[in-house]
Structures are given as structure tokens and as C-alpha cells.
Amino acid sequence: MNDIDPQKFWKSRKSRSGGGRAPRRPAVGLLTVAALLAAPVPAAQAQVAGGGTVVRTDAGRVRGEVTAEGRQFLGIPFAQPPVGALRWSAPRPVAPWQGVRAAGEFGNRCVQGTSWDPGYERPSHTEDCLDLNVYVPQGVVRGPVLVWLHGGGLTAGAGEDVVPDVFARRTGAVVVTVNYRLGAMGFLATEGLDGEAADGVSGNFGMLDQQAALRWVRANIGRFGGDPGRVTIAGESAGGRSVCTQLASPTSTGLYRAAIVQSGAYNDCSARPHPTATAQGAAFAERLGCSGAGTLACLRAKSAAEILAAQGGFDWAPVTGGAFLPTQPAEAFANGAAARVPVLNGANRDEGRMFAFASFDVRGTPLTAERYPSVMRAAYGDGVLARYPLSAYPSPTIAYGTAQGDGLFACAALRLDAVLATRGPVYTYEFADRTAPPFASLRNLGTDFDFGATHVNEVQYLFKHFGLESPLDAEQRALSRQMVQYWGSFLRGGVPRADGQPAMPDRPGLVLSLRTGSAGGNVLSATTAQEHQCDLWDAQKSSVSP
Numbered sequence: 001m002n003d004i005d006p007q008k009f010w011k012s013r014k015s016r017s018g019g020g021r022a023p024r025r026p027a028v029g030l031l032t033v034a035a036l037l038a039a040p041v042p043a044a045q046a047q048v049a050g051g052g053t054v055v056r057t058d059a060g061r062v063r064g065e066v067t068a069e070g071r072q073f074l075g076i077p078f079a080q081p082p083v084g085a086l087r088w089s090a091p092r093p094v095a096p097w098q099g100v101r102a103a104g105e106f107g108n109r110c111v112q113g114t115s116w117d118p119g120y121e122r123p124s125h126t127e128d129c130l131d132l133n134v135y136v137p138q139g140v141v142r143g144p145v146l147v148w149l150h151g152g153g154l155t156a157g158a159g160e161d162v163v164p165d166v167f168a169r170r171t172g173a174v175v176v177t178v179n180y181r182l183g184a185m186g187f188l189a190t191e192g193l194d195g196e197a198a199d200g201v202s203g204n205f206g207m208l209d210q211q212a213a214l215r216w217v218r219a220n221i222g223r224f225g226g227d228p229g230r231v232t233i234a235g236e237s238a239g240g241r242s243v244c245t246q247l248a249s250p251t252s253t254g255l256y257r258a259a260i261v262q263s264g265a266y267n268d269c270s271a272r273p274h275p276t277a278t279a280q281g282a283a284f285a286e287r288l289g290c291s292g293a294g295t296l297a298c299l300r301a302k303s304a305a306e307i308l309a310a311q312g313g314f315d316w317a318p319v320t321g322g323a324f325l326p327t328q329p330a331e332a333f334a335n336g337a338a339a340r341v342p343v344l345n346g347a348n349r350d351e352g353r354m355f356a357f358a359s360f361d362v363r364g365t366p367l368t369a370e371r372y373p374s375v376m377r378a379a380y381g382d383g384v385l386a387r388y389p390l391s392a393y394p395s396p397t398i399a400y401g402t403a404q405g406d407g408l409f410a411c412a413a414l415r416l417d418a419v420l421a422t423r424g425p426v427y428t429y430e431f432a433d434r435t436a437p438p439f440a441s442l443r444n445l446g447t448d449f450d451f452g453a454t455h456v457n458e459v460q461y462l463f464k465h466f467g468l469e470s471p472l473d474a475e476q477r478a479l480s481r482q483m484v485q486y487w488g489s490f491l492r493g494g495v496p497r498a499d500g501q502p503a504m505p506d507r508p509g510l511v512l513s514l515r516t517g518s519a520g521g522n523v524l525s526a527t528t529a530q531e532h533q534c535d536l537w538d539a540q541k542s543s544v545s546p
Contacts, residue, residue, distance in 0.1 A: 057220045060097040065104050069165035070137040073224070075107035078216035079209065081128035082181060087300055088193050088205060091130060091212040107131030109158040110182045111304045116362075117441040118466065120156070125304040127185065132213050133159050133177045137169040140225040144232065144491040147217055147256070148177045149210055151237030151456070154316050155183040162463040170481075171488030174226035176217055180209035180242075184307050187316040189277035190285060192296035201322025203277045207249070208324065210242060214255040232258040232491050236459055240264015244416070245271065245318050247339045248329035258490065261345040263455060265416040266408045268541070269329040274321035280314050333419040343420050344490050344504070346429035346511070347413040350452035352405025354442065356397045357449050367396040375400060380407070387536055398450065409455070411534035411541070418508045427496050427504040429486070429512045430528055431458035433479060435519070437471050458514075462487060475516040482522065483514060498522070 053064045053071060064073035079091035086092065110129040114120055137143070148164065150157040159177030168175045180186060186206025193202035218228045233256045235243045241264040246252045248269070272280070285291060287310045290298035299307075318325055332338045360367040367375060369390055376385040376399075384403055393399035410430070420426045434452040437443065439460050442451060451457065460470040461480040472480060485498035496504035496512075501522045504512045511528040515521060529535075 054100055055223050057216075057223065059094045061100045062103040063100045064134070064136075067165060069169045070135065070140075072136070072165060073103040073134040074160075075105055075131045076101075076103055076134065077107070077130060078132050078178075079130040079212045082130065082185075082205070083127045085300070087127065087185070088188055088202070089196065090198075090205065090208050094130075106133065106158070106160040107179060109160075110179055111185045111308055112152075112156045112182050113308055115156055115441075116445075118444055123305075123308060125308065127304055129158075129179050129181070130209055130212070131159070131179050132216065134221075134224050135163075135165045135168040135175040135177075136224050136226075137172055137174070140172055140174060142222075142227040143225055144171075144173045144230040144493070145217060145221050145226040145228070146171075146173050146175045146491055147214060147231060147233050148175060149180070149233065149235035149239035149242045150177065151235065151239045152182070154187065154206060154238045154241075155311075157182070157238070160467070162459065162465055163467040164463045167463050167484055167487075170484050171491060173488065173491050174221060174224055176213070176221070178210060178213040180213070181206040183316045184284060184311040184314070185304070187277075187318070188281050188284065188299075189272075189274065189319050190281035190295065190299075191278060193281070194278065197322065199322040199324075201274055201319060201324070203272070203274075203281070203319035204322070204324045207242065207245060207318050210246065211249075211252055211255060214252070218255060229257065230491075230493060231256045232260060234260035234262070235264060236262035237264060237456065241266065241269055244269035244329055245325065247341075247343070247420075248327075248332035248337075249324050250326065250337070251324050253339065256339075256341065258342045258493075259339070259344070260487070260490070261343065261413075261416070262458065263347050263351060263409055263413075265345065265347070265412040268412055268415060271318040271320045271325055271328060272315060274319055277319040284310060284314055330419065333416075333423070336423055338420075338423060340424045342425045342427070342490070344427045344429070344487070344496060345413060345416055345420070346431065347409040348405075348453045348455060348458055349410075349430055349432040349513075350401070350405055350434065351409035351455045352401035352403065353398060353449075353451050354401075354454040354456070355404055356401030357447075357451070360397050360400075361447070361449055362445065367400055369396055372396040372399065376403065379403075381540075383540070384536065387533055394450070405455075406532040406534070407537040407541075410532035411529070411537040414509075414511075414529055414532075414534055415538065415541075421506075421508045425506045426508070427490065427506050427512075428508075428510065429496075429504055429514055430525070431461075432513045432515045433457075433461075433476065433519070435473075435516055436461075436476065439470070440466050440468050443471075458483070475518055479514060479516050479522075486512075 064071050077094045108126040108129045109124040113123045150161045159179045164175040189203030194200050221228050233243050240261040243259050243261050244264050285295050372390050388403045417426050417428050432453050436457045438451045439456050459465045461483050482498040486496040490496040511525050513523050513525045
């Protein structure tokens with residue numbers, strides 16, 4: 001897709017050392033408390049739900065802390081560190097510990113490079129990173145559970161990228177954020193690794209980490225006040241793609257009862273065919289000087305820094321052909337071989353503006369009117385150029401970004417709505433607040449570029465993105481409260497609703513447009529596909545590739 005990868009433009013947080021633990025941020029923000037659910041529970045569980053900071057997990061006790069929003073337990077390991085001989089192996093249950101383990105700081109971020117996000121100025125070379133964080137609203141008993149999978153292109157990011165303590169308090173939900181292996185560490189497939197895999201297919205280690213975290217939740221979340229029978233998996237961008245992939249995975253059956261996909265349907269949630277993945281793995285190994293019978297031992301002897309330095313330019317994504325993902329997600333959805341659970345799915349109106357900005361303006365080479373036709377033809381062909389005339393947009397970059405966003409995100413989300421609707425309810429939205437402040441990474445660039453409702457921008461309306469308070473005005477704060485209500489009612493097992501607002505629809509082709517009051521407020525739209533020219537993109541979707 002002309003030098004753009006929708007997974008690689010976000011990450012953030014200050015760290016004390018490359019690959020070390022990030023400093024814990026204080027809880028901030030004051031929003032009204034939502035009504036909490038109540039149900040009989042065992043006495044020991046009720047005691048924990050009443051505000052205890054020491055909780056016994058199946059591996060040992062952890063000590064969290066009380067915050068202004070409730071309780072939080074940070075950096076809890078859910079699997080053994082995937083180091084040494086366990087590098088590139090399926091996650092194994094965490095070893096029990098004695099005493100009480102401190103859970104007051106985030107764990108290590110998984111191996112990844114730097115990015116433009118604040119706090120990711122240094123790489124992480126730490127493989128001991130399979131931790132999760134639990135946010136518990138005060139007094140919750142058998143509350144719904146949200147498990148959040150972070151974005152970052154399957155090559156970057158961490159569970160700490162969102163702080164959902166206010167969201168948890170307002171919805172009465174227990175929220176879990178998860179780390180999982182990234183890049184080559186999470187998605188390398190080789191013949192040698194195939195030989196170690198029970199099903200003969202390697203390359204899904206990061207996805208298996210996510211499932212291990214969900215099994216930890218099923219076994220332990222009741223002790224934190226959550227209901228293991230009401231777990232919703234959710235994520236944005238690569239996190240949303242992960243949710244889409246888990247929906248298609250037979251081995252995730254029973255680990256959740258609902259799913260939320262935010263800007264995650266791009267490329268129709270496609271995975272790498274196994275032969276493609278192993279060919280890429282062989283090329284990656286050769287880049288590191290590993291070949292022949294000793295390839296796997298050679299790779300495991302390389303440092304994390306060497307692995308990270310060599311992974312650029314490869315596609316790190318899930319792999320089809322094994323027990324985890326027998327077939328492509330789109331095929332699984334179409335054939336009915338996917339989880340039959342309620343789904344909340346959507347995208348942002350101006351997804352592509354950020355990527356276009358990253359391709360041109362941020363590099364100091366804004367797209368000009370003279371270059372626009374040739375750039376569009378090279379990326380999409382004459383047919384798309386004719387449908388996106390420069391005269392219809394305020395700048396060449398925005399025109400190009402509009403085409404990107406329509407083709408890669410908006411129409412893919414609508415296609416996913418249609419195919420998922422054959423096997424259960426699918427509630428649909430489009431985040432369309434063009435007045436939204438750019439999220440922190442973009443704000444820090446000091447640019448006056450009009451990002452509109454671009455990729456990632458909705459996250460700050462739900463959570464403290466990167467642990468920060470976003471500069472929302474009164475109307476934007478009202479929309480934020482409404483979005484939290486929509487998401488919260490879905491978590492509790494109902495139709496997504498907000499006070500005084502239209503319910504989120506469950507009908508293919510009808511979309512809830514999320515907007516501020518000055519822009520007309522939240523409305524149901526039957527014209528989203530036409531506005532994003534989906535007839536064009538659906539006809540040539542194979543040409544749109546990140």
C-alpha cells in the first residue's frame with residue numbers, strides 16, 4: 001500500500017531503561033460512577049471485591065494498590081518467560097511463587113524498536129514480558145470483564161498503552177490489558193519450528209500468548225470481582241485484527257462471550273499462508289547468518305537486539321494452516337466456522353489521514369498537486385484517481401489519505417459486518433468526530449495538519465491513552481461519556497446504548513455515526529458505504545494491501 005503499514009505508527013510511554021519497566025502513572029480523571037451489578041458470591045471473593053489489595057491467583061498472591069478510581073494490579077505474569085529454550089514455543093503456565101508478589105508497576109514491554117510515540121524513544125530488548133494488568137472498580141461483584149489487546153502492528157506496543165481505570169469505574173467492568181510477543185519473536189515460522197509444533201505449523205506465538213492470557217482470566221478473574229462467564233475481548237488496529245483472528249480460531253472457543261473490533265478489519269483480517277510464512281522465515285534466518293541443519297539453534301543463540309535489528313521489512317502476522325487458524329478468517333466467517341458471539345465492530349471516518357501524513361508531510365515532503373496524479377496511479381490505478389479528484393479535497397495529502405482510509409479500513413469494516421451478521425449480532429459504528437484533538441503522538445509533533453477522525457483517535461474517548469488526559473472540550477467529553485456507555489452496555493450483555501441516544505444498530509448497512517452535538521450528534525446512517533465509495537473498493541479489494 002505504497003509504503004504504509006497501518007500497524008506501525010503508534011506506541012508510547014516513558015521507560016527507565018531500554019526494555020525495562022515503565023514508570024507507573026498515577027490514576028487521574030473524575031467521571032460519574034455507573035451503577036454496578038450485584039450477585040451472590042463466595043465470602044472470600046466478596047472480601048476481595050470489597051477493596052482488598054492482596055489477591056490469590058492460581059500461581060500465588062499479588063499485591064495491588066488502591067487508586068482514585070478503584071484498584072489496580074500491574075505486571076502480573078500469566079505465562080513463563082519465553083526465554084532460552086522457550087523462545088519461539090507456545091506459552092507455558094507461569095511457575096508458582098511463594099509469598100506476596102508486588103503488582104504495583106507495569107511489566108517489561110516485549111521486544112520492539114522505537115517509534116514516534118512519546119516514551120518509545122528507545123527499543124526494548126526484553127523477552128520476559130508476558131504480563132497483564134487488572135483494573136477493578138471499587139465494590140464490583142461478578143462484573144463483566146473486558147480484555148484489551150493493544151495495537152502497534154503486531155510489532156510494537158504494550159498493555160500499558162491504555163489506562164482504563166476511569167472506564168472500569170464508569171462501566172462497572174473489570175478491565176485486563178495484555179502484553180504479547182511481537183514481530184519476529186511472536187510470529188516467526190520456520191521448518192525447524194514447525195517440527196516442534198504439535199500441529200506442525202509455527203508462527204502464531206503472539207496469538208497463543210493472547211489465548212494464554214484469556215485462560216488466565218478464566219481461571220483467576222473471579223478473585224478480582226469479575227465474572228469469568230462474561231468476558232469480552234477487544235482491541236484497536238492490530239489489537240482489533242487480533243480480535244478478528246481470535247474469532248476465527250477454533251482454539252479460542254469458550255474463552256470469551258463477545259468481541260469488539262476497532263479499526264481492525266483491514267485487509268479482511270487476512271493471515272499469512274503457511275508456505276509464505278516459512279519462506280519468509282527462511283529468508284529472515286539467512287539474514288541473520290543461520291542456515292542448514294543448525295538454523296534453529298543458531299536463531300535461538302542470537303540476542304534479542306540482533307533479532308530485532310533483522311526483522312525489518314518482513315510481514316509479521318498470524319499464520320494459517322494449523323490448529324490455531326486452519327483457514328483465512330474471511331473464509332472461516334463465510335463458512336460459519338467462527339465464534340458465534342455478539343460483535344461490536346467499526347472504523348473511523350478519516351482513518352487514512354494519519355498514514356498519508358506519515359508518508360509525506362512528516363518526512364518534510366508534502367504531497368503536491370503536481371505529484372498527486374502519479375502517486376495515486378502508482379498506488380491504486382486510474383480508476384481510483386478518477387473517483388478521488390483533487391478538486392474535491394482541501395489538500396493532496398488529505399485526498400490521498402481519504403482513498404487510503406476508504407479502501408483499507410471503512411469498506412473492510414462494512415464487509416466484516418456483512419459476513420459476521422450471518423452468525424450472530426453485529427453492532428456497527430463509525431467514529432466521525434472530526435473536531436477530535438489528535439492523539440498524543442500526533443499532538444507532540446506540533447503540526448497544524450487536519451487529522452480529522454483519523455486512525456487511533458477514538459481510543460482517547462474511551463480510555464486514558466498512554467495514561468494521559470486528552471484535551472477534550474465540553475462537547476467531546478459528552479461524546480466520550482456516550483461512547484463509554486455504548487461500550488459498557490455491550491460488555492454487560494445488552495444492545496449498545498447511551499442515555500438519550502440512538503441504539504447502535506444490528507443491521508448490515510446501517511451504521512451509528514458517533515459525532516459531537518455541534519456536528520449533529522450521534523445519528524444512524526444508511527449511506528456510509530456510498531460515502532466511502534465501497535462499490536469501488538469492494539470490486540478491487542485485492543489491490544489494497546498494507
